[in-house]
Amino acid sequence: MASTVTSNAAKRPGYGQLLRTPGAWGFLLPGFAARQPFAMLTIGIVLLVQHTTGSYGTAGAVAAVTGVSMALFAPQSGKLADRFGQRAVLVPGVLVHAASVSALTALALAGAPLWALFAAAVPSGASVPQVGPMVRARWAARLDGSPLMSTAAAFESVTDEFTFVVGPVLATALCTGVHPAAGLIAEASLTLFGGLLFAAQRSTQPAHGPHPGAGSRPRASALSVRGVRVLxxxxxxxxxxxGGMQVSLTAFTEEIGSPGANGLLYGLFAAGNMLAGVAVGAIAWKSGPRRRLILGYTALTAAASLLWSAQSVALLGALGLAVGLCIAPALITGYTLVESLVPASARTEAFTWLTGAVALGQAAGVTVAGRLADAYGSAAGFLVPLGGTALALVTLVALRSWLAAPASAPADTAPARGVGHRAPVAVD
Structure with a gap:
């Protein structure tokens, strides 16, 4: 009887069971604070630089430099964490980040030339702590081979989306209600204190260094897996x-004379992400993750195609909520596929490649949407989410065979079932 109960529990792991994992709260709480840069940095820069220069294009360009810098350095941070340990990478990183963001803030307020803002934006983006991938790596280390791993993947995506609910709303409220620089000051402070507290949790840090059994073989980059390149x-x-939503929502609320509504609208968009993430983790999926990923991007592209037509706060809020509801399933499924595509020894790097890709896409979105909003208004900026998701969808459909798990996984691979799976399913 006891074995039957245990078996049934294992088939239906829930969030409560996950959060009772020993040591989990020790890295979850500081990790949440240290994740805020990803949600607050771009919008904080856009609001401050737009205030000091009067140009969305200039603000978007500075924010884009931080995004590109983060995208380029995040995978290297993941590699170093896999090799030398998270603490060794995180402590100097958060110190550099706090100093760089402080310098960028001071330069913007002083009316420094654009090249000086770019110079400060590079280390600000490069030093963004990769706490989300580090938390995922800690879950993977503690739950390796457990049915709870799929629940952890869903929980982490919900946490990411909740970050995008809290971060932009907080940054916008501080920038519009306190001081244009208050958002970046809060972002740097949360990063510093949250990152140091997270790094102090040594007992849950994954093992690092050469993976057992690897011998003298050079470890291949996670990007050498073609499925990772598709993701x-x-x-x-x-x-x-x-990126497109951040700039275009800001421009829209400025056009209608209600800049304070920006936080509300972006909060609705991010709340859709979070609600969908909770639901995805609770559903017993019968279809495979590859099919769900393509369907998710199809729905996301369809929802994004309507944003440009919104003429009121209510309609734009509803459309933003719909777009948000479509994002979380795509994110969660993508992260789930990593578990079956990539060896355990390279998963932190793989997660940072995906996080960096989001940052790079955000940088491109901010830049293009900023230029379009300056020239043609906010409606043109909303075309950016449509273009980006449509190109991603075409890529997924054309290269869907690359997302299949290898027939013989490497020895250190411990595939986790897709988010919400309660029984084995076909890949497709």
Whole structure:
């Protein structure tokens, strides 16, 4: 009887069971604070630089430099964390980030030339702590081979989306209600204190160094897995949604004379992400993750195609909520596929490639949407999410065979079932 109960529980792991994992709260709480840069940095830069220069295009360009810098350095941070340990990478990283963001803020307020803002934006983006991938790696280390791993993947995506509910709303409220620089000051402070507290949790840090059994073989990069390359392109599309929405919502609320509504609208968009993430983790999926990913991007592209036509806060809020509801399933499924595509020794790097892809897509989205909003208004900026998701969808459909798990996984691979799976399903 006891074995039957245990078996049934294992088939239906829930969030409550996951959160009772020993040591989990020790890295979850500080990790949440240290994730805020990804949600607050871009919007904080856009609001501050637009205030000091009067140009969305200039603001978007500075924000884009941080995004490109993060996208380029995030995978290297993941590699270093896999090799030397998370603490060794995180402590100097958060110190550099706090100093760089402080310098960028001071330069913007002083009316420094654009090249100086770019110079400060590079280290600000490069030093963004990769706490989300690090938390996922900690879950993977503690739950390796457990049915709870799929629940952890859903929980982490919900946490990411909740970050995008809290971060932009907080940054917007501080920038519009306190001081244009208050959003970036809060972002740097949360990063510093949250990152140091997270790094202090040594007992849950994954093992690092050469993976057992690897011998003298050079470890291949996670990007050498072709399925990861497809997911990188797909996540660029999601990043374009985040970037395009941030700039275009800001421009829209400025056009109608209600800049304070920006936080509300972006909060609705992010709330859709979070609600969908909770639902995805609770559903017993019968279809495979590859099919769900393509369907998710199809729905996301369809929802994004209507944004440009919104003429009121109510309609734009409803459309933003719909777009948000479509993002979380795509994100969660993409992260789930990593578990079956990539060896355990390279998963932190793989997660950072995806996180970096979102940042790069966000940077491109902010830049293009900023230029379009300056020239043609906010409606033109909303075309960016549509273009980015459509290109990602075409890539996924054309290269869907690359997302199949290898027939013989590497020895250190411990595939986890897709988010919400309660029984084995076909890949497709």
């Amino acid at each position: 990188v392109v797909a996540f660029l599309g999601i990043g374009s949604v985040f």
